[in-house]
Amino acid sequence: MTPGATASVLVVEDSDEDFDTVADAAARLQVPYALVRVLSVDDGLAALLSGQPFRLVILDNSLPGDRGDVFLSALRRHPLHCRVPVVAFTASGRQPERDALHAAGVNAFHVKSVNYEDNLWTLEMIFNYWLRAVAE
Amino acid sequence: METVLNDVPWSAEPYSIKRHGVQITNCDSEPVQTPGCIQAHGVLVAFRLADLAIQQVSENVGRLLGIEADDLLGKPLTALVGDAGARRLQTFLTSEPTDRNPLYCQTQALGTANAPFHLIVHLNEGVGLLELEPSAPDDAGPDFYGLVKKSIVRLQGVTSVQEFCQVACDEVRQLTGLDRVMAYYFHEDGSGEVIAEARREDLHPWLGLHYPAHDIPQPAREIFRRIWIRPLPDASGGVAEMVPLANPDTGRGLDMTYCGLRGASVMYTEYLRNMGVGASLTLSMRYSGRLWGLIAGHHVTATPFPWQVRAACELLAQTVSLQLAYVEERQHERYRARMQAAHLTALASVAPNGDLSKLTQASPTLLDGIQSCGAAVYQHDKWSTVGDVPGPSELAELAAWLRPLLSATVGESQPLYATDRLSAVHPAAAGYADVASGLLAIPLSRTARHLILWFRPAVAQTVSWAGNPSDAPTVLGPHGPRLTPRASFALWQESVTARSLPWTTAEREAALYLRTLVMDLVVSRAEELGALNSELASSNEELDAFAYVASHDLKEPLRGIHRHAALLKKEIQAGRALDAQALERLEAVTRLAVRMDGLLDALLHFSRVGRLELQPQMEDLNEVLAESIEMLGPQPAEAHCSIRVPRPLPNVLGDRVRIREIFTNLIGNAIKYNDKAERWVEIGYIDPQDTTSLLLASDTPAVRNQTIYYVRDNGIGIAVKHRAQVFGIFKRLHPRDAFGGGTGAGLTIARRLVERHGGLLWLTSALGEGSTFFFTLAASEEAG
Numbered sequence: 002m003t004p005g006a007t008a009s010v011l012v013v014e015d016s017d018e019d020f021d022t023v024a025d026a027a028a029r030l031q032v033p034y035a036l037v038r039v040l041s042v043d044d045g046l047a048a049l050l051s052g053q054p055f056r057l058v059i060l061d062n063s064l065p066g067d068r069g070d071v072f073l074s075a076l077r078r079h080p081l082h083c084r085v086p087v088v089a090f091t092a093s094g095r096q097p098e099r100d101a102l103h104a105a106g107v108n109a110f111h112v113k114s115v116n117y118e119d120n121l122w123t124l125e126m127i128f129n130y131w132l133r134a135v136a137e
Numbered sequence: 138m139e140t141v142l143n144d145v146p147w148s149a150e151p152y153s154i155k156r157h158g159v160q161i162t163n164c165d166s167e168p169v170q171t172p173g174c175i176q177a178h179g180v181l182v183a184f185r186l187a188d189l190a191i192q193q194v195s196e197n198v199g200r201l202l203g204i205e206a207d208d209l210l211g212k213p214l215t216a217l218v219g220d221a222g223a224r225r226l227q228t229f230l231t232s233e234p235t236d237r238n239p240l241y242c243q244t245q246a247l248g249t250a251n252a253p254f255h256l257i258v259h260l261n262e263g264v265g266l267l268e269l270e271p272s273a274p275d276d277a278g279p280d281f282y283g284l285v286k287k288s289i290v291r292l293q294g295v296t297s298v299q300e301f302c303q304v305a306c307d308e309v310r311q312l313t314g315l316d317r318v319m320a321y322y323f324h325e326d327g328s329g330e331v332i333a334e335a336r337r338e339d340l341h342p343w344l345g346l347h348y349p350a351h352d353i354p355q356p357a358r359e360i361f362r363r364i365w366i367r368p369l370p371d372a373s374g375g376v377a378e379m380v381p382l383a384n385p386d387t388g389r390g391l392d393m394t395y396c397g398l399r400g401a402s403v404m405y406t407e408y409l410r411n412m413g414v415g416a417s418l419t420l421s422m423r424y425s426g427r428l429w430g431l432i433a434g435h436h437v438t439a440t441p442f443p444w445q446v447r448a449a450c451e452l453l454a455q456t457v458s459l460q461l462a463y464v465e466e467r468q469h470e471r472y473r474a475r476m477q478a479a480h481l482t483a484l485a486s487v488a489p490n491g492d493l494s495k496l497t498q499a500s501p502t503l504l505d506g507i508q509s510c511g512a513a514v515y516q517h518d519k520w521s522t523v524g525d526v527p528g529p530s531e532l533a534e535l536a537a538w539l540r541p542l543l544s545a546t547v548g549e550s551q552p553l554y555a556t557d558r559l560s561a562v563h564p565a566a567a568g569y570a571d572v573a574s575g576l577l578a579i580p581l582s583r584t585a586r587h588l589i590l591w592f593r594p595a596v597a598q599t600v601s602w603a604g605n606p607s608d609a610p611t612v613l614g615p616h617g618p619r620l621t622p623r624a625s626f627a628l629w630q631e632s633v634t635a636r637s638l639p640w641t642t643a644e645r646e647a648a649l650y651l652r653t654l655v656m657d658l659v660v661s662r663a664e665e666l667g668a669l670n671s672e673l674a675s676s677n678e679e680l681d682a683f684a685y686v687a688s689h690d691l692k693e694p695l696r697g698i699h700r701h702a703a704l705l706k707k708e709i710q711a712g713r714a715l716d717a718q719a720l721e722r723l724e725a726v727t728r729l730a731v732r733m734d735g736l737l738d739a740l741l742h743f744s745r746v747g748r749l750e751l752q753p754q755m756e757d758l759n760e761v762l763a764e765s766i767e768m769l770g771p772q773p774a775e776a777h778c779s780i781r782v783p784r785p786l787p788n789v790l791g792d793r794v795r796i797r798e799i800f801t802n803l804i805g806n807a808i809k810y811n812d813k814a815e816r817w818v819e820i821g822y823i824d825p826q827d828t829t830s831l832l833l834a835s836d837t838p839a840v841r842n843q844t845i846y847y848v849r850d851n852g853i854g855i856a857v858k859h860r861a862q863v864f865g866i867f868k869r870l871h872p873r874d875a876f877g878g879g880t881g882a883g884l885t886i887a888r889r890l891v892e893r894h895g896g897l898l899w900l901t902s903a904l905g906e907g908s909t910f911f912f913t914l915a916a917s918e919e920a921g
Contacts, residue, residue, distance in 0.1 A: 015872050015873060016693055016696070016697065016873070017697070017873075018693075018696060018697030018700050018701070018725070018729070019693070019696060019697070021700065022696075022700055025704075040872040041871075041872060063689060063690070063693075065868075065869040065870055065871050065872055065873070066859060066862075066869075066870045066871070067858070067859075092689040092690075092692055092693060092696075093685060093686070093689045095682075095685050113692075113696060114696075115692055115695045115696050115699050116699055116703075117696070117699045117700040117702075117703035117704070118703060120696070120700075
């Protein structure tokens with residue numbers, strides 16, 4: 002990580018409502034990192050190149066243009082970001098998509114629910130685990 | 138052959154009926170061609186062709202001609218027939234085709250005999266054979282030529298083998314005046330059957346009599362393949378031995394194959410005497426080198442067969458043989474045609490659904506094809522049968538035994554199994570030999586799981602000889618009752634216990650042909666089903682993937698709705714007033730509901746596009762394009778987008794409404810995905826002959842002789858990696874609200890519509906410069 006730079010959580014999510022849910026969860030847990038949102042793989046790649054360090058990536062797989070696994074592969078090849086935990090939080094739990102994400106090196110895989118509270122709960126777990134349990 | 142001869146009593150010297158005779162046990166090795174003896178009513182003289190020197194003469198020459206053998210042997214023929222006679226003979230031999238062909242030469246007085254003798258002469262391997270037969274006053278007889286001519290005309294008028302043989306018997310009887318004339322047919326196993334008979338009315342019928350193969354020993358059959366006629370005017374007339382027994386030149390017994398006077402086996406004469414027969418005349422029926430059968434004439438008393446009668450009968454036998462091939466072939470042809478017609482008609486009832494049980498139910502059934510008493514078909518784990526067949530458990534057991542045998546024949550030239558003695562090869566079948574001694578089976582699959590079987594009963598079940606059981610002779614020869622027709626029939630019956638009529642070549646061929654037809658039918662149905670199955674499987678897979686993708690895209694707005702509703706609820710519960718934020722949430726819910734509605738509409742439309750019937754007509758594409766631009770409403774104007782049509786579009790065969798939709802989708806996209814200040818869309822076409830159009834890229838699909846339509850823009854372009862993805866349902870390349878939003882179903886639907894027309898939709902693009910969507914509206918004339 003670039004010393005001195007403030008780490009943040011990167012959220013790759015094209016849906017406004019779904020990003021708001023991520024933000025809600027982060028707010029409730031008082032996650033001590035800023036959320037950086039990108040809407041597509043291309044934007045995500047640009048964010049990687051900005052040199053900003055990330056503590057965690059929440060990745061939606063169903064994105065306009067390239068799918069999330071394309072972003073993940075690029076991230077794993079990036080010298081600065083290759084060790085960042087990436088958690089997939091996506092609408093489709095279909096096997097081919099899971100396989101593609103695992104092959105690309107995803108750390109965890111969670112399926113979005115229609116239920117807002119369920120999604121909050123999942124995201125809180127994700128934050129708790131990857132930002133607290135793993136870190137300490 | 139030598140070893141056999143060493144075991145018989147005549148191994149030390151040439152065979153002679155008189156000296157050696159034969160027993161039933163060794164009659165199959167009797168040298169009937171060199172019997173050493175002749176029938177005693179005539180005289181046989183063997184002479185050397187070179188100098189006409191008499192080498193052998195029958196011992197009865199002294200009794201019949203008053204000249205002793207010793208006075209003739211070594212002498213020229215003049216010693217017997219005089220100078221003039223010898224000269225005529227010599228001329229005759231050089232001018233007539235007498236080689237292995239006895240011909241009447243002359244009639245003259247010989248020695249001290251009262252009546253003149255007929256001289257009949259032929260050559261056999263350099264040896265001259267002169268047969269002398271006493272003449273009778275009425276020898277000239279009727280007009281044999283006229284009789285034979287009439288017989289031949291009658292024979293030409295019949296078409297069935299049975300009728301043909303009946304006519305032959307009638308004619309021979311009329312020609313010879315014999316008491317009984319029968320036609321014997323030799324079955325494939327060598328056994329004989331009387332298939333036609335002409336007889337004196339007071340004699341018992343022998344029609345239908347069967348006898349075992351060995352009743353006519355192999356040597357006799359061999360001889361009948363070479364001669365047309367075999368006269369035996371007096372079964373009790375005795376034999377006269379040749380003197381000397383061995384020919385001085387060859388050292389062997391004299392070959393009498395073609396001699397009318399050839400001595401008869403004692404087996405045969407005893408058989409005739411046992412039957413009360415005094416004379417016999419036998420003609421051969423043969424073709425294609427095969428002895429097909431015999432015409433056998435019997436007379437109760439001894440009777441002469443003058444050479445004129447014999448010549449007429451010989452001609453008749455030759456005519457019968459020539460005609461037989463034609464008659465039998467026609468009969469087989471009719472049978473073949475009947476089998477094939479029955480099979481084809483029966484299969485027609487099978488064809489609609491491949492149900493082979495129809496072969497046993499609908500008319501005609503399998504029984505109308507190949508002659509059989511019953512038939513069974515195994516398909517879809519069950520039997521269906523017609524006629525007399527073994528019971529269900531017997532069928533199952535039989536099939537289990539049969540399958541390995543049959544599956545071994547699959548891939549061979551004749552994938553079938555045929556037997557006329559089932560219980561001999563499969564003892565378990567003994568219990569139902571009455572219905573299934575004969576079995577013909579064809580496998581309908583590689584493992585022979587599916588089968589067609591034909592059954593035939595035991596022959597003994599189907600044949601009974603109508604002959605009078607009490608017609609046994611009162612006085613029997615030394616071999617007892619064995620040498621009688623009744624004993625022969627009994628022996629034959631024993632030999633065919635649990636045996637059926639054999640399956641003929643034509644029947645096997647018919648079964649194999651039926652198999653081919655059934656396999657074609659079954660296989661083509663299986664292929665059809667297989668293709669449908671794989672189509673279904675792939676469309677199921679597609680549907681699965683599609684439903685998954687679609688449902689998750691549909692859930693996206695739902696999640697948003699749920700979120701806003703949940704938060705709103707919580708806020709209200711917390712006592713918060715309905716403020717501006719709450720109103721925002723409700724507006725978001727409404728907006729998301731509308732969005733969801735749009736997705737569902739697109740989904741339903743897409744699914745309908747897959748099913749709807751196109752209504753293709755010749756349409757003016759310019760009109761269709763105008764309509765679709767109209768449907769876009771103010772969109773082009775608002776986007777400051779010009780629509781260009783470089784040249785008028787052609788007429789096209791297609792569904793007007795659907796083509797309009799294709800244009801609307803493509804043009805709408807072209808207008809939307811454009812960030813230029815000067816936007817334009819161009820609609821045009823490329824002629825089928827124009828393969829050099831600059832618009833076409835190297836990766837253009839193989840569309841031949843097709844007009845290619847295109848919609849081109851100067852928009853944002855599509856990256857190479859996304860060119861396939863743009864056609865996925867709800868797949869968008871840009872964030873939800875960028876470029877005016879949209880469901881992401883437009884291109885999916887456009888492609889489906891093009892495909893429904895049989896055409897292709899593809900694109901070329903340069904990122905940042907623009908895209909061109911191409912499509913065709915008919916299947917390519919040359920696929921691939």
